[in-house]
Amino acid sequence: MPHQTQPQHDSEPQTTVVQLNHTAVYAHDRQLSAEFIAAILGVEVGAPFGPFLPIDLGNGVTLDYYEKRDEPIQPQHYAFLVPDEQFDAMIARLEAVGVTYYADPGHTDPGRINRLFGGRGAYFDDPGGHNMEIITRPCIRP
DSSP states (O other): OOOOOOOOOTTSOOOOOOOOOEEEEEESSHHHHHHHHHHHHTOOBOOOBTTEEEEEOSSSOEEEEEEOSSSOOOOOEEEEEOOHHHHHHHHHHHHHTTOOOBSSTTSOSBTOOBOGGGSOEEEEEOTTOOEEEEESSOOOOO
């Protein structure tokens, strides 16, 4: 007898949890870009997986760096929720490699951080031109 599923009643709430597993990050030099963000965030670059160079963020999500040398790359925005106690070290690592950080996504307030949502945050460019963000509190959506 084939397995039959029970019909859902309208009064029973359905919950769906969708989690991001990985995303491809295009770079002209995947090694350079992956090593840069891994160093800033204090994580490791993983072993190559086919054409990808992964960075495990520790929450089940990987950034899979993919090299595109002969094509323009559209800059993207990536925001990382980081522990408050590690934020200062990340800013210090940016300063140590001479990367300017900004309080705003438009990069008009250099060398400053923001204090949005009761936390701290900063924006900076990676070697591929992507707009990276580190924040210590999640964005509060209306």
